[in-house]
Amino acid sequence: MDELTRRRIFTTALLARRFEDRVAQLCLTGEIPANLHLGAGQELAQCAVLAALRPDDPMLYGHRGTAYWIARDLPLETILCDMAYREGGTNRGKGGVMHVIDAARGILGESGSLGGNFVIGAGVAYAEQRLGTGRVCIVFFGDGSANRGQFHEAANYAAVARLPLILLCENNGWGMSVPASVSTSVVDIADRAAGYGMPGIVVDGSDIDAVFDTVAVAAARARAGDGPSLIEVKVTRLRGHWLGDRESYRRGASGPGPGAGPSDTALVDPLDQIDPVLREELERGFDERIEAAVATMRSRPVVSADTARESVFVP
Numbered sequence: 001m002d003e004l005t006r007r008r009i010f011t012t013a014l015l016a017r018r019f020e021d022r023v024a025q026l027c028l029t030g031e032i033p034a035n036l037h038l039g040a041g042q043e044l045a046q047c048a049v050l051a052a053l054r055p056d057d058p059m060l061y062g063h064r065g066t067a068y069w070i071a072r073d074l075p076l077e078t079i080l081c082d083m084a085y086r087e088g089g090t091n092r093g094k095g096g097v098m099h100v101i102d103a104a105r106g107i108l109g110e111s112g113s114l115g116g117n118f119v120i121g122a123g124v125a126y127a128e129q130r131l132g133t134g135r136v137c138i139v140f141f142g143d144g145s146a147n148r149g150q151f152h153e154a155a156n157y158a159a160v161a162r163l164p165l166i167l168l169c170e171n172n173g174w175g176m177s178v179p180a181s182v183s184t185s186v187v188d189i190a191d192r193a194a195g196y197g198m199p200g201i202v203v204d205g206s207d208i209d210a211v212f213d214t215v216a217v218a219a220a221r222a223r224a225g226d227g228p229s230l231i232e233v234k235v236t237r238l239r240g241h242w243l244g245d246r247e248s249y250r251r252g253a254s255g256p257g258p259g260a261g262p263s264d265t266a267l268v269d270p271l272d273q274i275d276p277v278l279r280e281e282l283e284r285g286f287d288e289r290i291e292a293a294v295a296t297m298r299s300r301p302v303v304s305a306d307t308a309r310e311s312v313f314v315p
């Protein structure tokens, strides 16, 4: 990876962290009525993954964080307008935090019903293959979501049809308050790839070189017509499942506690690997950018109920 790419990955991940901290404040004061799933701890891996792909490769993202969109250069004010249900969002403010969609940037959305992404992603990959675009579709999902039935359907068909698809699991060891050890049959989700005849690779999410290289290999393979890959990135969820999560299951004696899932004391922030002097340089101007975006969001009207029937497809 060249130094420019490394800087971009660091900058995007740092911006996502700072931005989400500000969004969290706006949620707590009620200005943004979002059910926010903080990406803290997972941003660096997400940004390294996307840096290894082309900017127009279609992606179905997971629900954790905003780095996916920031990495695709979606303006912060657009994201805020989506979250605050205001005009100026990608969906004219109708989608909220879960449904940010910008097809030109390859941002195709997510399925609020976990698992939907797998089959939609396989369909997108099928379309790219048929159209001969050379694009690779990536589907981000969590370890908990890997237990959905659609994972099986999509993985099997993608392998059979040699679809240009990357299944990218962000394994943070948790599905809400449930540790992976009591919900998932394998320690490494990537082991499941063998059952579908595709490569399955485990990679440390804090090692951005390893993440970047692994995704680059999978993308080259997909573009060459050799089919899908399953990549499992081991990541740390530094915060609760969502903003309002008190995490008693992590801290209290009643929860699964250390051993079953990541314990509080074991948590290491991947952003701490960035040299403090470099970090300060990269973060310069962040607060001004974020506050300008907040001001723009506040200046936009809340989406009117009168528009509710627009853009609705009725056969």
Ligand SMILES: Cc1ncc(C[n+]2csc(CCOP(=O)(O)OP(=O)(O)O)c2C)c(N)n1
Binding pocket: 062, 063, 064, 112, 113, 114, 115, 141, 142, 143, 144, 145, 146, 172, 174, 175, 176, 241
């Ligand atoms: C079909 C379905 N079941 C349950 C939920 C509620 N839900 C939202 S996030 C989540 C946890 C998912 O865990 P994981 O896939 O590991 O992602 P993480 O939150 O850890 O990033 C659950 C159960 C949902 N959205 N859809």
Ligand SMILES: [Mg+2]
Binding pocket: 142, 143, 144, 170, 171, 172, 173, 174, 175, 176
């Ligand atoms: Mg998880």
